[in-house]
Amino acid sequence: MPRLLALAAALLLAAPTLAPSAFAHEVTAGDIQIIHPHIPQPPASAKAAGGFMAIVNTGTEPDRLIGAESDIAMKVETHESKVDENGVGTMTPVEFIEIPPGGTVNLQHGGYHIMFMGLKAKLTEGEMHKGILIFERAGRVEIEFQIDPPTGQQGAAPMDHSSMGHGTGG
Secondary structure, X not given: OHHHHHHHHHHHHHHHHHOHHHOOOEEEEOOEEEEEEEEEOOOOOOOEEEEEEXXXXXXXXXXXXXXXXXXXXXXXXXXXXXXXXXXXXXEEEOOXXXXXXXXXEEEOOOOEEEEXXXXXXXXXXXXXXXXXXXXXXXXXXXXXXXXXXXXXXXXXXXXXXXXXXXXXXX
C-alpha cells in the first residue's frame, strides 16, 4: 500500500511537467469569460502566429470582439479562415467577432482567430505573453496568451496569405 501511495504522489507531482497545457487559464470581465487564450508555438523563423481561445457571453446582450493588442507582434488583428469549394483556404481580417448572449465562440484553427503579424521574438512553449482583447460592451480586457506545444497542421488546407503581407504557407 505505501508503494501505491508513493506512485500516486509521484504522478501528481510530475503532472504539471507532463502536460502544462492541460491546466487552462481563464479571465472574466463582466459577462465575458475568456478561456485558455493560447498560441501554439510557431517555428523559430515564423513571422506570424495565430491566437486561439473560447469566449463565453453569460449576459443577455450580444457583445463583439472588435480588436486585440499585444507587444509580441508589430500588428495584431482579428481574422477568419475559410476553405472554398476547391479546398483552398483563405484568411481575411474581420471588423468584429459577434459573441451572442448565452453563447460561446471558439477561436480555433480553420475559423476565427487572433493573428499576430511581424513577431518580434521567438515564442517558446510555456511562456506567458500579455495581451488585450477589446470588446464593444466589456471594454478592454487584459489577458495572457500561453505558448502551447506546437500543433501539427498535416492535412490542413493550404492557406493563401498573400494579401496579408506575412508570407505564404499554412
